[in-house]
Structure formats: structure tokens, C-alpha cells
Amino acid sequence: MTAPIIRTLPELRKLTAPWQRAGARIGVVPTMGALHDGHLSLVQAAKEHCDHVIVTIFVNPKQFNNPDDLKNYPRTEEADARKLARFGVDALWVPDGAQMYPEHFATNISVQGLTDVMEGAERPGHFDGVATVVTKLFTQTQATDAFFGEKDYQQFLVVRRMAADLDLPITVHPCPTIRDIDGLALSSRNLLLSDRARTTAPRLIEEMEALSQGVANGESFATLRDAAEKRLLAAGFTDVEYLSIHAQDDLSSLQAPTRPARLFAAAWLAGVRLIDNIAI
Ligand code: PAF
Secondary structure, rough: OOEEEEOHHHHHHHHHHHHHHOOEEEEEEEEOOOOOOOHHHHHHHHHHHEEEEEEEEOOOHHHHHHHHHHHHHOOOOHHHHHHHHHOOOEEEEEOOOOHOOOOOOOOOOOOOOOOOOHHHHHHOOHHHHHHHHHHHHHHHHHOOOOEEHHHHHHHHHHHHHEEEEEEEEEEEEOOOOOEEEOOOOOOHHHHHOOOOHHHHHHHHHHHHHHHHHHOOOOHHHHHHHHHHHHHHHHHOEEEEEEEEEEEOOOEEEOOOOOOOEEEEEEEOOOOOHHHHEEEE
């Protein structure tokens, strides 16, 4: 059965009020739609942990620093609702822009430090947009648990910091990245890749795995990174924005994994920006 689609806050509150009174665990899976198996794995995790599950779909204009990216972002609400049918989620929360950001909306949530590098540095304003909308999604749904994919590892850390700093009564759970059979991390933006670009895209994770192996063998990260970047550009990528190692707790930049760390990458292929990260 397809989950009811809820579009106004009073309707949502009506649904969640009895759950709250009963002390139920309410899980939220925030998404921008164009659902793929990565999202569905978050829904599955939420179903396993919680009494009730709400999936949110809102393409959040505040987190797009590029108007074309916002315009081209895939919107597939009906197909999304069909994909969720087998999970028995309790509701799809699909507010429109006016519901989320009414006239005179003037609040911005900004997380410092964790946002200085990578996506924060490359996409000015992106994480303020994410932190602001996610705060609203948490308070709107009254969720006790939220589920985020590790593919957007920096986003997970930013959201967890924000929830802790604002004393929001919610646990933010990281869930493993889901990959296609050829290794490409699932992402709604993969829908924008041409067939040709789709066959090239897994080169990113292949180079990351090789780099990680090289570092494990004691080779210099800087040398390995330069060579990997050259090969990606030769394969058809048009830009490698970053290919860097960061501590997995506070994202400090590292030249080698001298403490628990991850290797992060963002690169452009045929007009599509791909990001990925792995433990190193
Ligand atoms: O990861 C996403 O899809 C978005 O950044 C999120 C968390 C739904 C906020 O708009």
C-alpha cells in the first residue's frame, strides 16, 4: 500500500501527536526524492529501529549554490511513492516551498568548522541550507531517530553536530554507502549521466581504492593523488575538485591516515558532479 502523502504541517502534527503521546520511536529519512536503493536502505534501517517511519521529500532550494543544478535536479514523486510501497512507511512528508519557507522566513542555521573543507569550501552556503532544512524536518516530524547515508559523510557529521549543539532530542544514525555492481556510489544525480558517462563514472571509486591501497603500502599520498587525478582527467573527467584525506571525526586535513580517516573525492564528469568517500 502506498504511504499517505502529507503536504501541510497541521496534517503532519495530527499524525505524529498520538505517536508522541505513546512515547513511540519516530524515524525520519530526509531525502530530496529521486529515490534509489541507497535511500531505500535508509528506510529499511528506520523500519528496523523505529515504531513509525516518515520519509521526507523536499528539493531544498537553500542548499543549491548553482541555479542550473536546482533546475535539473530529478523530480520523480510518483515513482518515489511506488518504490516506498513495499516498506510500509507511515507517511511521505512532501511540503512545498511556501510551507517550508513562508514569506518573512529569516532564520539560518550555520555549523562552523566541519564546513570549512570539501563541500563547504566548494559550495558556499550549501551546508547552511542543509542544516536549516534538516533542523526544520526534525522539528516538523518530531522524529526521535534520523537516518543518513555515509555517501554524504560530511553532511552526516554536520547534521549530527547541529542536532547535538541545538539539544534536539534525536539520534542521527549513519548508514553505509550503497553501490552499483560496478562500484559507483548510488546517487540521485547518477540519473543525469549519459550512457557513455555512466560507463566512465566507476573510474572514480577505482582510483580511490587504488590510492587507498597505495597509501596502505606506504607510498606517498601526494604522489599517488597527482597520478590518480591525471588518470581521471585522461578518462574523461573534466575537473577533480578534491581528492583528500580527512580525519573521520572532525575532518581535519591529513597527509596520511595517521588516525581514523577517510578518503574523499568530488569530480565532474559530463556536467555531473560526483562525490564519494571510503575509509582509509
Ligand atoms: O542528502 C540530501 O538528500 C539532502 O541534503 C537532505 C539531507 C535531504 C536535506 O535537504
